[in-house]
Amino acid sequence: MNLNIDVTEGNGKSAMKLAGEIDAYTAPQLKEKLLPLTKIENNQVEVDLEGVHYMDSTGLGVFISALKSVNESDSKMRLINLQNRVLRLFQITGLDEIITLDTAIRGGND
Amino acid sequence: MDKFDFIEMKVPARAEYVGVVRLSLSGIANRLGFSYEAIEDLKVSVSEAITNAVEHAYHDEDDGEVTVGFGVYEDRLEVMVADHGGSFNLNKVKGGIGPYEGSESVENLREGGFGLFLIDALMDKVEINNESGVVVVMTKYLHETGVGLDDDQISTRQ
Numbered sequence: 001m002n003l004n005i006d007v008t009e010g011n012g013k014s015a016m017k018l019a020g021e022i023d024a025y026t027a028p029q030l031k032e033k034l035l036p037l038t039k040i041e042n043n044q045v046e047v048d049l050e051g052v053h054y055m056d057s058t059g060l061g062v063f064i065s066a067l068k069s070v071n072e073s074d075s076k077m078r079l080i081n082l083q084n085r086v087l088r089l090f091q092i093t094g095l096d097e098i099i100t101l102d103t104a105i106r107g108g109n110d
Numbered sequence: 111m112d113k114f115d116f117i118e119m120k121v122p123a124r125a126e127y128v129g130v131v132r133l134s135l136s137g138i139a140n141r142l143g144f145s146y147e148a149i150e151d152l153k154v155s156v157s158e159a160i161t162n163a164v165e166h167a168y169h170d171e172d173d174g175e176v177t178v179g180f181g182v183y184e185d186r187l188e189v190m191v192a193d194h195g196g197s198f199n200l201n202k203v204k205g206g207i208g209p210y211e212g213s214e215s216v217e218n219l220r221e222g223g224f225g226l227f228l229i230d231a232l233m234d235k236v237e238i239n240n241e242s243g244v245v246v247v248m249t250k251y252l253h254e255t256g257v258g259l260d261d262d263q264i265s266t267r268q
Contacts, residue, residue, distance in 0.1 A: 001129030023132075024125035024161040054132075056154045057224040058161060085150045092231050093224050 002026065004051070005033050013044040019051030022059035031062045038069035038077060045070060050081035059086075060095060067099055078102055115182040121160075123174040123193070128160045131178050135189070138180050142187055142252060151232035152250055156189050158225040159246045163193035166244070185252050186234075192245045 003026035006017040014037040022030060037045050045066070049055075063079065070077045078100040082090070087103055090096040119134060121127035132153050139149045156178070163176045174193070181188035230236050235249040 001126075001133075021129065023157055024128045024164060028125075054150075054153065056157045056161070057228055060224050085147075089154070089228065092228065 003029060005030060007033060007037070009037075012042060013046065014040070015046045015048065017048045017051070021054040022052055022062070023054065023056055024058045027058035027062050030059070031065060034062060034066050035069055038066045038075060039073050040075060041073050043070075043073070043075040045075060045077040047077070047079045048081050049079055049083065049086055052086055053083060055086045055089060057089075057093075060089060060093060063099055064095070076100070112183050114184075114188075117180040117182065119178045119180075120175050121178070123164045123166075123176045125161070125164055127176075128157050128164065131160055132157055135180070138182060139187060142182060144187070144250070144252060148250060148252075152187065152189070155229045155232045155248055155250075156191065158229050159189075159191035159248065162225055162246075163191060163244065166193055187250050187252075189248045190245060191248075193243045 001021055001023075003018060003020040003022060008015045008017075016034065016037065018030070020026065034045075034047070037043065047063075052059075063077075066077055080102040082101060082103055087096075087101065090099065090101060117134075117138060119131060121131060135152060135156050136149055139152050144152065160176055160178065177190075177192040179188075179190040179192070181190070229246070229248060233248040234251050237247040239245040239247070
């Protein structure tokens with residue numbers, strides 16, 4: 001019931017790797033680490049969700065905040081390697097239309 | 111009346127206990143024979159209901175408790191989540207749910223508005239009772255013969 005957050009930064013790119021669960025308890029920790037990356041001008045923010053095996057609307061809320069923030073700083077954000085069940089939440093809510101999702105390796109651990 | 115087993119848990123209304131209830135729920139749903147996908151739907155729905163109760167308690171600066179009841183039937187699982195804090199504005203909650211529509215601007219997107227919408231989308235039946243605190247009663251059938259996807263609705267009793 002924890003979330004591990006690893007961040008690698010450099011050359012106009014920030015890569016975040018997540019592993020664990022995103023819920024009401026861990027979402028504030030994610031927000032605290034992710035939002036500063038989205039405020040950097042002209043940054044490419046990439047969030048790897050391959051290790052996330054549970055997420056609910058608290059996670060969707062963090063990514064909506066992050067999207068608003070990258071739009072203000074002329075930066076870009078994309079989410080990669082979503083597990084099928086995490087991807088499904090973006091699809092049910094219609095958020096897959098506005099958040100860039102790269103699902104090429106989705107469901108890798110299913 | 112159907113025979114059923116009833117399991118009740120009381121947890122402090124704090125975010126760190128949402129995962130604890132989720133683990134118990136997994137065990138109960140697994141015991142009933144729910145599919146892997148259905149258990150994932152249940153985990154999200156029940157977590158959303160508890161998160162709402164926890165946030166509500168937090169805003170009232172109230173160290174309250176959340177009561178979760180599991181009604182284990184032969185053909186379905188009923189989960190009740192009760193927040194015994196003061197009542198909240200149900201119309202406001204109901205008005206704030208729904209999927210993202212292409213016409214909305216990103217700036218106006220609500221960051222916390224998807225919880226009840228997801229419960230409605232992932233469960234077969236949802237009832238909200240606002241008489242004393244807020245009680246959300248969610249039902250998922252073991253085999254999806256109970257309620258069709260298009261028949262989903264949120265009913266409320268005030």
